[in-house]
Amino acid sequence: QLQQSGPGLVKPSQTLSITCAISGDSVSTMSASWSWIRQSPSRGLEWLGRTYYRTKWNTDYAVSVRSRITITPDTPKNQVSLHLMSVTPDDTAVYYCARVSSSGYHFDPWGQGTLVTVSS
């Protein structure tokens, strides 16, 4: 199960940060990766990036946000966080975390979603 938390309102130029707490699995498992996805009326569903552990931590980011995004694992708290810097109103969206099994290419489960509005 994935439980998200984070602010619903972020001012332009600031950093958006959302946390995804993992239960029933380990963030450092070598059998899965942890992705962040967002959804907005203008962009639809957009994959933002992922982190995964395979003897060392790895991250991959979507080209569209690569210069502004960081996804970090927190092993003691068993959670993964999304940080998106220098946000603009175009970053207003519902943000989801999701698990992908290393044996598949599908997202399951998903977090409940966090609506983030970028506005002054």
Add this chain to the structure above:
Amino acid sequence: QSVLTQPPSASGTPGQRVTISCSGSSTNIGSYPVSWYQQLPGTAPKVLIFTNSQRPSGVPDRFSASKSGTSASLAISGLQSADEADYYCSAWDDSLYGYAFGTGTQVTVL
């Protein structure tokens, strides 16, 4: 912006069969497994189909899917009012080096 193309809408009467297409390319559907998601209003997407045609436990066999070349399709047979939702396809894309999602199809039960 999506690299996977779906029809924006599909509809049918209760009991009918509805099919949704998902068109991609050799860098995504042509090379990787396709998954399908159902999104009910106000909720997160839920996996309906994985690895082209596999159903997770709990998903009714009214839902089926297939893949051929660079396209995939989802079929809903015995359409029910509970099936009114948005449906999305997804696949890894080598040119993006990331996951691609379809544009989404809104299914309406008439």
